[in-house]
Amino acid sequence: MSRRSGILEFAVLGLLRESPMHGYELRKRLNTSLGVFRAFSYGSLYPCLKSLVAQGWLTEEPGSAPEDVRAASRAGRRAKIVYRLTAEGKEHFEELLSHTGPESWEDEHFAARFAFFGQTSRDVRMRVLEGRRSRLEERLERMRASLARSRERLDDYTLELQRHSMESVEREVRWLNELIESERTGRSRRDGSAPQHTSGDTGGRPRERGGSRTDPSDDTAK
Amino acid sequence: MSRRSGILEFAVLGLLRESPMHGYELRKRLNTSLGVFRAFSYGSLYPCLKSLVAQGWLTEEPGSAPEDVRAASRAGRRAKIVYRLTAEGKEHFEELLSHTGPESWEDEHFAARFAFFGQTSRDVRMRVLEGRRSRLEERLERMRASLARSRERLDDYTLELQRHSMESVEREVRWLNELIESERTGRSRRDGSAPQHTSGDTGGRPRERGGSRTDPSDDTAK
DNA sequence: TTCGTCATGTAATGGGTTACATGATTAC
């Protein structure tokens, strides 16, 4: 029930794969590190977490940090809840990662997929990138057609808006071209020779930078 | 009730201000001419039209085209329904046009506002453009901060995604700068002496070939 | 006469937000 769907679920699993976290922090990561893709509210995050627990993909544990332990020892206290991916959850996430459907190239899905390319096998990355590209090319085609058809009767602003949008899409296509090229030659374009894990199974998880608990400037700042 | 809200309502009123139309055509315009901003489905359009009628901003009339007249003369036929803006509707739209709140600079609202700049007074245009710009600059600021804070622990793909997003936002800011400048000097950039936008132009975009009236590619092409 | 497109609609559902309610911890 209530398949708190697609992208949020996916992102949550993906983030928890890297390390266990509690809800609040999860949301911050959703909005900043992985940022750019839409800011989710607690109103969607917590129910989503509940449902993932219910499906056996996550476990809820009381936080183990000193203050949580203290808190737990006293009566009736609500400690942080740390969510951890279960084995089944991990498996499920791999499955999601390897599945490429036509939704994968839609704007929001694509960003989410891309954000976890680090854990994605090369051929899936290729499919997603190419799918996205042809999606955008279609869109471009339609925009050109509609523009050609109605250029005369549109005012300057509308025209300018369309021009700018098309330019943005064209830019993204060029970006994808570069990425696809990099994938093909096997090189990541901005450090010399970073070894990429090719398999679905990530060998080296990005090093856990445990330290500073400070971390200001989180919120959506709506 | 059911305030089929904001952007759809706004766009519908704006399009009908230019000329009366029936629902089907309205949707096409929403998705193409005004395109780019999200494709609405009939499931939202028709109820929205109903509600606008209920509020006295639109009237429903049977279509006046020959085939509609013929249709109407026979019994029990459903003819096209042409929607026309009422005086109150026009007034209401003007009001919406002149109102600038903080929602006006959000992505979707902004596109809709911009699309009707042709009917918007210069000072409102200015406010909207400048509001949008500072909105984006905030966003940029946050992105930079979050990037600086966490550069080390992010993998290449996440980094690349953020870099690309930031670049897009920066581009939009430059675009807004140009537009604001044009507004200030009172010139529409691209007639007269066409000083050409400075931005990265595609080397030779394929020039649109001729006028085949075949008109494919209307629908969302999901 | 059938197929594609024009044309209008509704019910169920989805996926999310806002606003609210609650309380702990930290910094000053």
Next chain:
DNA sequence: GTAATCATGTAACCCATTACATGACGAA
């Protein structure tokens, strides 16, 4: 001791989509 921020949740609502249902019109 009080304000800010950390932290967790829920209920009511919102806006839109999907899938469905209906039917006309033109062309092959």
